[in-house]
Amino acid sequence: MNLIQIEIPQPTHPKESIMKKIGLAMFALGMLVFLSGATGAFENIKLFYCLGSLGLAALGGVLFILPSRNDGLPGIKNNGVMFRAISNRGALAWMTSVFLTGFYILLYWYPEYLKGLITSTDVISFGMTGKAATQWFLYGTIYTLAILVMGMKMIIKYRHSRYQIVRTISVMFFQLVFAYLIPHILEAFQQPEYYFTYFWPLKTSVLFPNDLQWLKSQPGALPQFMVFWGVIMSIIGVPILTYFFGKRWYCSYVCGCGGLAETLGDPYRQNSDKSLKSWKVERWMVHSVLVFITVTTGLLWANSIYGGELLGSASMYFSRWYGFLIGAAFSGVIGVGFYPIMGARVWCRFGCPQAAILGIFQKYFSRFRITTNGSQCISCGNCSTYCEMGIDVRAYAQRGENIVRASCVGCGVCSSVCPRGVLNLENGPVRGRVST
Amino acid sequence: MNHIVIIGNGIAGITAARHIRKLSNHRITVISGETPYFFSRPALMYAFMGHLKFEHTKPYEDWFWAKNRIELVQDYALTIDTVLKHVYLQSGNVVQYDILILATGSLPNKLGWIGQDLGGVQGLYSKQDLDLMTVNTRDISRGVVVGGGLIGIEVAEMLHSRKIPVTMLVRETSYWNSVLPLEESLLINRHIRHQGIDLHLETELTEILPDVHNRVRAVRTNKGDEFTCEFVSLTAGVHPNIEITHKSGIATERGILVNEYLETSTPNVYAIGDCAEIVSEDSTPKSRVEQLWYTGEMQGETVARSICGERTKYERGILFNSAKFFDIEYQTYGSVPARHADEKSLYWEHPDRRRSIRIVYTSEQVIGFNLLGIRYRHEICKQWIAEHRSIEYVLEHLDQANFDPEFFERFEQEMIVLFEKQTGKKIHLRKQRSFFGFKKFLGNVRASV
Ligand SMILES: Cc1cc2nc3c(=O)[nH]c(=O)nc-3n(C[C@H](O)[C@H](O)[C@H](O)COP(=O)(O)OP(=O)(O)OC[C@H]3O[C@@H](n4cnc5c(N)ncnc54)[C@H](O)[C@@H]3O)c2cc1C
Ligand code: SF4
Ligand code: SF4
Numbered sequence: 001m002n003l004i005q006i007e008i009p010q011p012t013h014p015k016e017s018i019m020k021k022i023g024l025a026m027f028a029l030g031m032l033v034f035l036s037g038a039t040g041a042f043e044n045i046k047l048f049y050c051l052g053s054l055g056l057a058a059l060g061g062v063l064f065i066l067p068s069r070n071d072g073l074p075g076i077k078n079n080g081v082m083f084r085a086i087s088n089r090g091a092l093a094w095m096t097s098v099f100l101t102g103f104y105i106l107l108y109w110y111p112e113y114l115k116g117l118i119t120s121t122d123v124i125s126f127g128m129t130g131k132a133a134t135q136w137f138l139y140g141t142i143y144t145l146a147i148l149v150m151g152m153k154m155i156i157k158y159r160h161s162r163y164q165i166v167r168t169i170s171v172m173f174f175q176l177v178f179a180y181l182i183p184h185i186l187e188a189f190q191q192p193e194y195y196f197t198y199f200w201p202l203k204t205s206v207l208f209p210n211d212l213q214w215l216k217s218q219p220g221a222l223p224q225f226m227v228f229w230g231v232i233m234s235i236i237g238v239p240i241l242t243y244f245f246g247k248r249w250y251c252s253y254v255c256g257c258g259g260l261a262e263t264l265g266d267p268y269r270q271n272s273d274k275s276l277k278s279w280k281v282e283r284w285m286v287h288s289v290l291v292f293i294t295v296t297t298g299l300l301w302a303n304s305i306y307g308g309e310l311l312g313s314a315s316m317y318f319s320r321w322y323g324f325l326i327g328a329a330f331s332g333v334i335g336v337g338f339y340p341i342m343g344a345r346v347w348c349r350f351g352c353p354q355a356a357i358l359g360i361f362q363k364y365f366s367r368f369r370i371t372t373n374g375s376q377c378i379s380c381g382n383c384s385t386y387c388e389m390g391i392d393v394r395a396y397a398q399r400g401e402n403i404v405r406a407s408c409v410g411c412g413v414c415s416s417v418c419p420r421g422v423l424n425l426e427n428g429p430v431r432g433r434v435s436t
Numbered sequence: 437m438n439h440i441v442i443i444g445n446g447i448a449g450i451t452a453a454r455h456i457r458k459l460s461n462h463r464i465t466v467i468s469g470e471t472p473y474f475f476s477r478p479a480l481m482y483a484f485m486g487h488l489k490f491e492h493t494k495p496y497e498d499w500f501w502a503k504n505r506i507e508l509v510q511d512y513a514l515t516i517d518t519v520l521k522h523v524y525l526q527s528g529n530v531v532q533y534d535i536l537i538l539a540t541g542s543l544p545n546k547l548g549w550i551g552q553d554l555g556g557v558q559g560l561y562s563k564q565d566l567d568l569m570t571v572n573t574r575d576i577s578r579g580v581v582v583g584g585g586l587i588g589i590e591v592a593e594m595l596h597s598r599k600i601p602v603t604m605l606v607r608e609t610s611y612w613n614s615v616l617p618l619e620e621s622l623l624i625n626r627h628i629r630h631q632g633i634d635l636h637l638e639t640e641l642t643e644i645l646p647d648v649h650n651r652v653r654a655v656r657t658n659k660g661d662e663f664t665c666e667f668v669s670l671t672a673g674v675h676p677n678i679e680i681t682h683k684s685g686i687a688t689e690r691g692i693l694v695n696e697y698l699e700t701s702t703p704n705v706y707a708i709g710d711c712a713e714i715v716s717e718d719s720t721p722k723s724r725v726e727q728l729w730y731t732g733e734m735q736g737e738t739v740a741r742s743i744c745g746e747r748t749k750y751e752r753g754i755l756f757n758s759a760k761f762f763d764i765e766y767q768t769y770g771s772v773p774a775r776h777a778d779e780k781s782l783y784w785e786h787p788d789r790r791r792s793i794r795i796v797y798t799s800e801q802v803i804g805f806n807l808l809g810i811r812y813r814h815e816i817c818k819q820w821i822a823e824h825r826s827i828e829y830v831l832e833h834l835d836q837a838n839f840d841p842e843f844f845e846r847f848e849q850e851m852i853v854l855f856e857k858q859t860g861k862k863i864h865l866r867k868q869r870s871f872f873g874f875k876k877f878l879g880n881v882r883a884s885v
Contacts, residue, residue, distance in 0.1 A: 073630060075763030079597040080486040160763070162843035275497060373839055374814025376758050376767065378729050379447070379495040380479035385488055394495060415841055417487075419760040421767055421811035424839050 017070070023063030030057025038116025047123045054145065061149040065156065074160035076417055078386070086340065087267050093340035101337030108332060111135040129187040137184075143260065144180040148172055150263035157266070163412045163425075167252050171259035179256045192218055194226045197254050199234040201293045202354035204322070206230035208297065209304035239361050245427060246368025247358035248410020255354075257331065257347060261388065262411060265336075265344020269388035269413065272343030278390055282350055282407065289326060290356035296322060326351060345388040349407060359406030367427040368410065369434070370403035372396060376420045383414035383423060397422050404434050439463045440743065441523060441533035443513045443680060447729055448709025449539030450474040451736025452743075453506050459744035464505065465531065467523065469512035471563050473498060478729055480566050481590045485597040490563070516684040518702045535704045535743055538681070538692055539736070542674035542710040542727060549670070551644030555651035557668040560591055569594075569669075576600060576666035580655050582641045583671035584611050586759050589624075591669040592633050593762050603634040603663050605641055605655075617774055619783050620808055623792060624761050631762050636661075644668055676711040676725055689713055691725045696749045698739050706742075708735040714750065728757065754818050764790060769817035770804035772796050779803060782827070784847065784854050793851060797827040810847070811839035831855055831863045 034053035042049035071077060085092040106113050111134075118138045125133035151172040158164035178197040187193050192215060195203065205211035207230070215223050241249045251258045335347030348355050362368060370393070377400070383393035389407045393414045396403045403423075415423040440456060442449045445468035453464050479493040501508050512526040516536070523531045544559030546552050556572050558565060573579060579595045581588050584606030595602045608614065611628060613621040628635045640658040647653035654664045676691030687693045687701035691713030698706050698714070709732035715723040726732075731752060741748040758767045772794060773779070785792040791809035795802055801824040805817050816837045820830055830837075834848040852863045 073627075073763050076487075078485070078487040082483075082486040082489050084486075161841065162845075163841040166843050371839075373811070374756070374818070375730055375733070376756065376814055378478040378758075379476040380482060381476060381488055381492040381495065382479075382482060385492045398495060412841060419482075419765065420758045421765050421839065424811070424841060426842075 017067040020064050020067045023060045026060030027057050037120040050120050050123045065153045068156050077157050097340045104332040104337050128184040146264045147175045147259050154263050161416050170253040174254045175256050175259045191222050209300050242358050242361040243366050246366050246410050247362040251409035252411050261344035265339045268339050268344050270385050272388050272390040274384050274390050274392050285350045286356045290353045293353045343388050349389050363406040371424045371426050373422045377422045382417040386413050386417045438534035440535045442466045442537040444539035445474045446541050448732035448736045451733045452740050455737050455740030457504050465507040467509045467513050472510045481594050484594045538707040539709045540677040540711045543677045544674050545672045547672050554646050556666055557652050559670050573667050578665040579667040580665045581669045588671040605639045606637050607640050609638050706739050708739050754821050764809050767807045770821045772804035772806045802830045812837045813839045
């Protein structure tokens with residue numbers, strides 16, 4: 001019997017391609033030119049310089065990433081993750097972490113040192129908003145570029161999984177359109193800069209009395225719609241969507257912080273702490289932030305109703321300190337700066353008040369769960385290791401229990417990496433959701 | 437309160453310990469030599485490939501054992517005195533037991549090949565084997581894998597992940613065709629070759645050739661070929677590890693003999709997991725050794741129940757298993773014979789030739805499922821088989837069985853079309869819930885083309 005007629009074997013050992021090298025060179029050159037612009041050297045050819053250097057760097061990034069399509073057949077690409085310095089808290093990881101942290105410190109507290117770079121992006125800013133760039137414009141531009149370029153990498157890496165492709169395209173879209181283009185276009189039309197994809201309590205101003213009143217007092221119909229949109233979504237939209245789809249509709253499909261974590265941060269997801277202790281710390285921290293912000297919002301409203309007599313200027317300090325501690329120090333410096341050391345979702349896990357609220361809904365009022373497939377688990381630990389939220393998924397899977405956890409952002413990576421097809425993210429009847 | 441001593445901290449022994457703790461207050465001691473803590477043996481490959489660190493293969497944090505009053509002793513048990521109820525350890529310590537559970541696992545087979553003890557030649561079973569393999573495969577130009585089973589393909593994948601060229605020698609005419617039906621087996625052959633593995637079918641190892649340092653230099657096959665290599669992995673299956681029973685009076689054959697209650701020939705001594713050979717009078721063959729993670733787990737749970745009051749028969753239930761061949765996941769439920777006799781089989785393969793579904797049925801009912809690259813629900817398949825559902829019923833409800841992630845392609849319609857074509861019968865698809873009936877519409881279009 002010789003039924004075994006098979007096509008010629010094709011070795012698919014990945015080779016460092018020439019394209020990758022060219023890409024890297026272009027990226028380095030682009031960054032170099034962009035940084036040197038900080039000295040004001042390209043005053044006369046600003047447009048060319050700015051778009052040219054950033055474009056070169058981005059294109060270089062894309063060229064570097066594209067050849068990874070040839071890294072063998074589609075499938076899980078975690079070979080060597082635990083051996084490489086960058087993904088295993090080696091020297092390279094620490095360097096990256098120090099660089100990112102330093103960048104955030106400059107950005108938040110010493111923007112004057114970034115002045116050259118900020119003015120470098122003036123041309124784009126003028127083109128979009130008609131105004132000179134601020135540090136936030138520079139930040140938003142780099143942030144969006146990072147999500148787009150690294151999003152491509154994510155899509156190529158998980159090209160065997162439609163779930164991963166769909167949600168990555170989704171975060172790329174929402175970041176580019178709703179968190180970057182629309183707010184700036186609004187500015188260009190003299191409208192308030194508004195982010196339609198951020199709600200209270202992540203964006204406190206959506207429900208803070210002063211901000212609301214200010215927005216309401218703006219001329220035109222659009223600001224009125226913004227007031228309506230923000231309030232309705234924060235109070236009704238978020239719970240309803242979470243009931244149907246779980247927290248993931250926001251954290252893994254819409255949110256910009258999630259977007260950066262899932263693209264730029266994807267190579268670091270295995271570094272999140274899975275211990276029971278870290279779960280305890282997480283619950284205390286994230287819920288404290290939520291309580292703090294809810295109390296603040298309540299006080300501010302009470303204060304505004306009583307005409308500012310209740311708190312005096314104390315409320316000002318309150319929100320200013322919140323802005324410093326939570327908004328800047330936590331979400332930026334630690335949240336992104338520590339990507340290579342603590343995994344990409346440090347902020348989402350320990351600090352984000354939106355995640356806390358979504359989590360409460362997900363845990364108690366939602367159709368979402370991760371289903372465990374009977375007794376097929378071999379306790380290998382891939383799911384737990386690659387859960388960026390530090391959930392010990394295996395602890396449930398090996399007992400045949402479904403996973404219903406407040407912190408799960410529904411990234412679906414546990415399901416993707418499981419070698420036995422044990423896990424599936426699903427929406428279904430709330431009854432019998434926890435046990436199988 | 438009894439003192440329960442368990443030898444072996446693998447899935448079987450540890451599951452027994454955990455469940456005994458859940459059900460009782462007995463004192464529990466687990467003696468095991470290989471590692472201080474329980475780890476997932478099937479995960480060893482991922483530690484080698486760098487997906488995980490060895491740390492990650494431990495299913496419980498280290499504090500878990502003390503908290504649950506499960507005493508762990510890292511030592512080798514040498515002999516047992518079943519009269520005094522003593523276990524003698526390598527360290528010289530003696531442990532007194534009231535009830536003894538043997539869960540000593542397996543040892544890799546060595547089939548007496550010439551040169552099997554040379555440097556660079558090894559099997560893969562234990563953590564020590566893994567460490568040795570790490571050393572043995574450093575800076576080599578080629579590795580040879582001997583054996584066409586589950587561990588063989590894992591070793592091939594491990595080497596491949598470190599960019600080491602692999603030659604795979606398989607005795608059979610096609611990969612794992614003692615278990616997989618021909619179509620699936622061919623699909624996997626193709627996939628192995630597609631990965632760049634140099635797969636040789638119908639090829640047997642005849643000799644492993646040494647160099648001057650007594651390390652492997654090459655292997656020779658029955659076809660007269662010689663493959664230069666610095667590493668050889670022998671993966672010709674495993675056999676029960678029964679060394680501990682030597683001179684103890686506990687009856688053994690291939691494995692440690694137990695009845696359906698997992699009791700050995702000696703009172704108060706049980707055997708579970710890979711090391712046990714289960715004898716049941718009313719089945720053919722009369723005895724069987726089950727060398728699976730899942731069966732070890734089920735046996736551990738069963739023995740715990742027996743010890744904690746309720747003497748319980750071990751029942752394996754409807755068979756299931758899973759594996760992964762490089763990038764292709766494999767799940768199986770019920771019985772899918774490699775060569776079928778009376779039963780019929782509906783086999784569908786995706787045009788990409790990397791995914792397939794097989795449903796095996798008789799004139800009365802569906803008896804088994806084989807899936808490659810597609811996930812099905814354990815509970816549903818089990819239920820259908822147990823409830824003796826007909827092939828028509830199963831096809832009508834097939835969407836319930838699918839366990840692939842959202843947005844993935846679905847293939848229920850293809851299965852139905854195939855069935856209708858093969859039998860001339862008509863299946864009325866249950867109304868699917870989907871947005872605007874779009875999927876159904878698509879399905880109809882496809883069916884009518
Ligand atoms: C590489 C590999 C991959 C596998 N993949 C799968 C899979 O995907 N799915 C599946 O179902 N099965 C798989 N298996 C099989 C599965 O791992 C075994 O069936 C299972 O581990 C057996 O569990 P056990 O508890 O019976 O024994 P073991 O896991 O072997 O544990 C026994 C322990 O007892 C110790 N021991 C033995 N004798 C003594 C003594 N005298 N004193 C002290 N300690 C002793 C041993 O050192 C060992 O640590 C795989 C096996 C291997 C090797
Ligand atoms: S449990 Fe799974 S889906 Fe949820 S956050 Fe962790 S890896 Fe993502
Ligand atoms: S990855 Fe899958 S098999 Fe491994 S521990 Fe998690 S659920 Fe179990």
